[in-house]
Amino acid sequence: MQRFILGIDIGGTSIKIGCLDLNLKLIGKTSEPNSGDIEPQQMVENIFSVSNRLLRQCKISLEQVKSVGVGAPGPLDPKTGIIQSAPNLKTFRKTPFRDMISARFGRPVFLENDANAACWGERVAGSGSGINDMVFLTLGTGVGGGIVANGQIVHGTSGEAAELGHIIIYPDGRLCGCGQKGCVEAYASASATAARAAEALQQGTKSSLKKVLEKNGKVTCKNVFEHAEKGDELAKQIVEQTAEALGLVCVSLLHITQPQKIIFGGGMVAAGQVLLDRIRYYFKQHIWTIKQEDNVEICFATLGEDAGIIGAAALARGMQ
């Protein structure tokens, strides 16, 4: 009987694979280094061999696997299963990745954008369980995300919806890697948070972070939050700017899809409650006053790194 699903989360530097039962309980998981340079067919072979190893460890045969869910960098179109291109997967170009994986595994495959898959993971088994309207924002190297409206992932006309990092919050503000100015990603990603601190140091702002920069040759987002907690003025200011950028984007997102929850995930949530508190503070500073309360809950994701494999598996579970 086919009682298991594989959930696969393909990133630029690693591939995570999980084996789940039909209740989305994670039976086992593994992570393998990935190179963005290898050819698509070679990546399919790698995924297949790592999956088989995982299944053996879980004492599950491939015959018991019902379907396979895959989250991959995009832009990609879940309807066609084609990855148009992806900065992190250099050899991919209009690659029919879904059908390639399906052919190798002999199973139906559901291919979804990686951020949407993680969003769906939170939707079915995490912080957004049972919620039909939510927004999920990941704070990492960039700012990504997913939107659920009317209980469905919002894909947009060609699968490129929820590029939430590129909402413009400060027109003519900082230049973003995408070419726009003032994107939320240019302020509030982990990388941008660290970069803003480093820039201030280079401009001569006094800060306890200066010793970190001298010792390590760089400042990380984690450093910024740690030094802010210890009272460093520059670090505090950088944290406030990050939180204000995120509070502002929450205001606009509330007015656009009116989610019940706005859920933050990604590496930066390790900063903990202080980050959440400050985002909520700036949300309240900027939100309209014509209503006394806005019933949106701003919170953290709960599945951590497993969100992608759980979400991909959940999407594949529904397939026939």
Place this chain on the structure above:
Amino acid sequence: MQRFILGIDIGGTSIKIGCLDLNLKLIGKTSEPNSGDIEPQQMVENIFSVSNRLLRQCKISLEQVKSVGVGAPGPLDPKTGIIQSAPNLKTFRKTPFRDMISARFGRPVFLENDANAACWGERVAGSGSGINDMVFLTLGTGVGGGIVANGQIVHGTSGEAAELGHIIIYPDGRLCGCGQKGCVEAYASASATAARAAEALQQGTKSSLKKVLEKNGKVTCKNVFEHAEKGDELAKQIVEQTAEALGLVCVSLLHITQPQKIIFGGGMVAAGQVLLDRIRYYFKQHIWTIKQEDNVEICFATLGEDAGIIGAAALARGMQ
């Protein structure tokens, strides 16, 4: 045989009623003054009597009417049919308006937010025909709108999605009537466009609009566009600022739900092609450069004032 639908569009100053066949062809329509001060039950009676008069004119009996669609100011929840409150309907307070109309007509009633109803009208019979992902923005006294994603109206958790006028484009910018600063409505509504011109005149900026202000005691949005066309520098600048605000909001909307079309409606579209051209110009100025083309079409609505009654009727058509 029940071959007709009533589509009703309730505004603060008028109620529009249309009689449509099942192909959404408008058989006849009428408009009645409305007062935002009358009690809900009185409004139901007014709607009932005007509807009957319209039906007689169309030589259609009430027995031939299948269902009734109503677009009304919100916030309201289409699932419950309750209007929470509405600035333009002062006596409404948690009013079960759908059931009140249904009781009077003896027909199933679909109640939808007025902007969503107009959005759906454009979706089924106007500029967005056949499109599953679109955003509709109305430029009038305020800026309102609707979103269609995955072929469905996005309602949000309590029917308050698509408050698109309150997307923040310039943090710490102009104060909006909602209490936020820098809303797109505070720059790009017809009222805000006129207000910005009047403010500049009061501050002594030279402009051919000054004579209009002296003669009429006010400046309208129409005046601004007319004087811009004639080459007045202030008027041109105001038009540019309006268009830039709208271009900016198009960028963020594209990244959020990736609509195939962003459709502008409302009184300001009377300004014509120049407005559309300038919105498109600023969209291109602000949109990312990592992709050569973004397949979003920025265009005007085509149904004009009929969008609301057609959309409301279309929503009611699907009811059993």
